[in-house]
Amino acid sequence: MELAQPSSRSAFWSRRRLFGLICLVVAICFLLYPSSSADTEWAIVTLPDTELYQCDPNEPVKSVAIIGAGSGGASAAYYLNRFKHPCSRINVTVYERSTYVGGRSTTVDVYSDPAEPVELGASIFVEVNKNLVSAAREFGLATQGFKPKIEDLPNTLGVYDGQDWVFVGSESGWWTTAKILWKYGLAPIRTQQLMKKTVGAFLKMYDEPHFPFKDLSQTAYELGLTEATAATGEQFLQANGIQGPFGKDIIQASTRVNYAQNIDTIHGLESMVCMATDGAMSIQGGNWQIFDGMLKASGARVLLNTSVSSVYRQSDGSYAINALSSSYPTGIDLTVYDTVVLAAPLQFAKLSLTPAPVNPPPEIAYVNLHVTLFTSPRKLKPQAFNLESSVPTTILTTTPKTNANPPPFYSISTLRTLTNPTTHQREYLYKIFSPAPVSASWLHSILTPRNPHDKRDISWIYEKVWQSYPYLPPRITFEDVQLDEEGKVWYTSGIESFISTMETSSLMGMNVARLIADGWKREVYEGEMEKLEMEGKKVSAKEGLQTAEDGNRGAVGQVPLKGKATAEEL
DSSP, X not given: OTTHHHHHHHXXXXXXXXXXXXXXXXXXXXXXXXXXXXXXXXXXXXXXXGGGSOOOTTOOOEEEEEEOOSHHHHHHHHHHHHHSOTTOOEEEEEEOSSSSSSTTOOEEEGGGOXXXXXXXXXXXXXXXXXXXXXXXXXXXXXXXXXXXXXTTSOOEEEEEOSSOEEEEEESSSHHHHHHHHHHHTTHHHHHHHHHHHHHHHHHGGGSTTTSSOSOHHHHHHHTTTHHHHTSBHHHHHHHTTOOSTHIIIIIHHHHHHHHSOOTTTSBHHHHHHHTOOTTOEXXXXXXXXXXXXXXXXXXXXXXXXXXXXEEEEOTTSOEEEEEEOTTSSSSEEEEEESEEEEOSXXXXXXXEEESOOSSOOOOOOEEEEEEEEXXXXXXXXXXXXXXXXXXXXXXXXXXXXXXXXXXXXXXXXEEEEEEOTTTOOEEEEEEXXXXXXXXHHHHHHTBOOOOTTOSOSOSEEEEEEEXXXXXXXXXXXXXXXXXXXXXXXXXXXXXXGTOXXXXXXXXXXXXXXXXXXXXXHHHHHHHHHHHHHHTTOOOOHHHHHHHHHHHHXXXXXXXXXXXXXXXXXX
16 A cells, blocks of 8 residues: 555646646636737717708807827817717817927937838837727728847847846747746736726726716726726735736836836836737837828818917907917917817926916926937847847846846837948847936947947937826826816816826827817707797706707717728617
8 A cells, every 4th residue: 555655646746737737728828818808899980961960051160279289189189070060160270389290109210211210209009099099990000010020039028127137038929928927926817807907997988977077086086096096006016916026027117118117106007007018009100190190080270380389368268379480471370269278288388378277287297218219230239138148129127126226228129120221231220218318338338249341330329308208106186177167278188197198198189079079069059048048938958958968979989899880870
């Protein structure tokens, strides 16, 4: 009997290994194939032609000024055109002080060659970004994965703390998922579940009864999102049973590359947003094309290289805008509008607003992010990163476990290869995010030694400092959407301290557009009520307002469809 004991013990451990392997496979499948609402296609559905309505030809034209042609401003113009009643006539003017549309989503041309654009600002969006994905489809814009594979380099991602590599793996694939689970246990799965729950609550902001929202703070509270914004990312993870080094090694690497902030300072909601990476994509040629398409589709007049110096209310309730541009005969233009949308952070707008906002948006600190793009025929030098062999094509960073200083950069990415038009040499295109400028000597130090055929270490370089996003400490209140008492001045940038992305700015632009359109419908209804009262007729105010709201819901909506459908089918 004693001789049988080792065999029984061996069988027990074999079964245990088999059970562990099965659990590992199930966990890998869970992470590789997460359930997602992205299987649902989103289509813009519009009302039938205006000929089906008895429109009043004398209805006054509504004039709207939008200050800023980034995601928020372009989306406000785009959705105003869709939310308005078919009989409504609107004139929208978009002021943009830059020479391009897209705001912080813009490209630069490598070697000054328009055939080689590279993202300078907002680089990717993901499949749950309803507005951006549906707009890209509507405008027929081609998308691409986040980063193409480079033939002679490993398609790997590593997290570096300045001394050690806390994680290295391929940028996708089951083996990397297995390595993550082996090292961090259940923390990745619990993080995935928490991310889905948190992002799922946020997505309810697109639909009734939460949309449209006048009070972002109240809406965030009703959806349970202030539980995430009230805590740091580190605290939010711990409160949800996520312990161990996964937060600092992996989640913090994501918050640093996306927001230049660590999980012990950035709030929990933004930490979860950083982990929603399924279906990461970009637009071929630049993400700015989404916002350019929105502006063109809206029919708005876009004034580039035009800055607004002042906005002030006149005695009749309209707003006068003073704009400065070299294209004006006198350099100054004064135009009057019914409604004004400020689609840029007020603290950077450099304009006076009279009267002052009822609740002025407070100044908040923004990150000064240094972006360095450069090309070189040389690869990254392994020894510069404490490696013996090849360097990962994507280097993320975290803070070291000791009191040593973290790396002097947030990320280094080898984006792609291209051909130098002067030397006809194959070169690598690099992108660095850092908290301070990188010196020429440091750049040379991270590249492999020059070979005799290389004439230069760095053939092209472009540097930019962005006030890219706000610092995002825990908070439970956010800036007002409406800046005046009458509903004539609106603000989109208050959402940035809640979640700062291209998509959320678009959501706020859409939200403001809906609130403005609702106000117009109420004005029409109230005018009709006055006429009916003069004729001695009585109409239920409750019924009338419900009709106005129902009309708006019918005018335009984002309806989940498996395919396209006409308004009649809906």
